[in-house]
Amino acid sequence: MKKLILSMACLGLSLTAYAQNEKDSVRYDQYGIKVDRKPLQTEERNGILVMESKDSNYKLWFDIRVHVDAATFFGQDKDYDPIGDGASIRRARFAVKGQVTPEWYGEVDVNFANGVLELKDAIVRYTGFNDWELQAGNFKENFQLTRNTSSRYQPLMERPMVANNLGPNRSVGVNAKYQKKWIFASYGVFFHAVEDSETRTYVEDNNKDYGRKEGLAHTAKVVFQPLYKSSDASLHLGAAVSRRKPSTDVDPGEYGGVRISTRNATSINRKKYLDTDVIPNVNFSLYSTYEIAGHYKGLRFESAYVQDDVHILKDAPANVNKSVKKFHGGYVMASYLLFGGKQKYDYNGAKFNQVKRGRSWGDIELAARYDYMDLNSGGVLGGSGENYTFGINYYTSKNVRFSLDYQYSNNDRYANGKGKLFVGHDVNGNPTKDPSQVVEADGKAGVDFHMVAARIQIDF
Incomplete structure (x- = not known):
């Protein structure tokens, strides 16, 4: 009898403990609904904080970067517009990324640089099909290699001029991607x-006040990756095209037109010497690019040619120059890690x-690049320019990098920032902003200058 009583007492204690444990394991959301629970493991991976379930079906991580820049400029003609030296927070990015199921991924990425809030990425992605990826939201269009490569992994502090406005960047849309073995x-x-x-105010005003339809863009890219089996080398042979109607993300007074403009170098120099101003009566723009890039161990090389054909409406006013404007540019770049390091290529992202x-x-990495852009075509004189850039990077760890760049910029007489900047001297020796009044002395016209810039970068 004693044994029976003792057994029943033990059973009762076990049931009580089980009930208590079951009660402790139950959790409810803010609406009182019972929720599933899954413990997460937290660890640092290459300097990134990652929280992941044991089965790896759920993963959450942060992607944060800070780029602190400073630059000085010299060598421009004393009669031309001065260029101010300075420093800035080039990037202050905070992103939250989550793999919520094996097939579904989400991301929000914002930039707080210099106190200005800017949305970068807002992504919903599905990868449930073999070798296919479907994506919706706001993100980079697959067009230029240099634009799609993260700012964290650029050998030079700034991308070439063609990456700024001679081609699409981030847009709201949907995209399908296929990557397997040698093809992307x-x-x-x-x-x-x-x-x-x-920008959002422009979109809303064009919709609300004028009932304007959103201009659609279609962007396609193909990349051949014949060395996909190699870990020490890669070869990227790419081509892309983007056909774009005028969008509503511009001032309502500029709707139906396009404008292409760019800075030569760092964002600290706010002057955009190359600038077409608004080209009105545009039917569509057709961007195209061709790329050759790759790496071998510590060596990395990139080159690309980009063209933008701006087509004017056939029923534009009679006084409008209806010829197709053919703007173009390109770059060649190489970098090398001196002490046995290796470059890396992402086949899935090309x-x-x-x-x-x-x-x-x-x-330590050495880098050099030549790039140019020409915005003079079809009656539009937006200017042309070229840059010679040399850089040195010191990677202290996976997350910290120091960069020092030197750049020489050479612009033509038409690169006057929509008529706002001095580009030469007239017959009387006075500085002028009018290219037609420039009298070349010793073959010189246009704004030329030198730049030395430095950056401290951390990613975590």
Whole structure:
């Protein structure tokens, strides 16, 4: 009897403990609904904080970067517009990324640089099909290699001029991507750009006040990757095209036109010497690009040619020059890790990735690039320019990098920032902003200058 009583008492204690444990394991959301629970493991992976379930079906991580820049400019003609030296927070990015199921991924990425809030990425992605990826939201269109490669992994502080406005950047849209072995292919339909509150106000005003339809864009890209089996080398042979109608993400007074403009170098120099101003009565723009890039161990090389054909409406006013405007540009670049480090190429994204340092103390990378852009065509004189850029990077760890760049910029007489900047001297020796009044002395016309810039970068 004693044994029976003791057994029943033990059973009762066990049932009580089970009930208590079951009660402790139950959780409810803010609406009182019972929710499923899954413990997460937290760890640092290459300097990134990652929280992941044991079965890896759920993963959440942060992607944060800070780029602190400073630059000085010299060598421009004393009669021309001065260029102010300065410093800035080039990027202050905070992104939250989550793999909520094996097939579904989401991301929100914002930039707080210099106190200005700007949306970068807002992504919903599905990967449930073999070798296919479907994506919707606001993100980079698959067009230029240099634009799609993260700012963290650029060998030079700034991308070439053709990456700024001679081709699409981020837009709201949907995209399908296929990547398997040696081929990468992408096609997307896109609407307006989402940048900041000003851009959003333009979109809403064009819709509300004028009932204007959103201009659609179609962007397609194909890349051949014949060395996909190699870990030490890659070869990227790419081509892309983007056909775009005028969008509503511009001032309502400029709707139906396009404007192409760019800075020569760092964002600290706010002057955009190359600028077409608004080209009105545009039917559509047709961008195209051709790319050759790759790496071998510590060597990385890139080159691309980009063209933008701006087509004017056939029923534009009689006084409008209806010829197709053919703007173009390109670049060649190479970099090399001196102490045994390796470059990395991301086949799934058709872009470059984080370098691998060759020594425990880090690695040093040398980089050089030539780039140019020509915005003079079809009666539009937006100017042309070229840059010669040299850089050195010191990678102290996976997350910290110091960069020093030197650049010489050479612009023609038409690169006067929509008529706002001095580009030469007239017959009387006075500085002038009018290219037609410039009298070349010793073959010189247009704004030429030198730049030295530095950056401290951390990613975590």
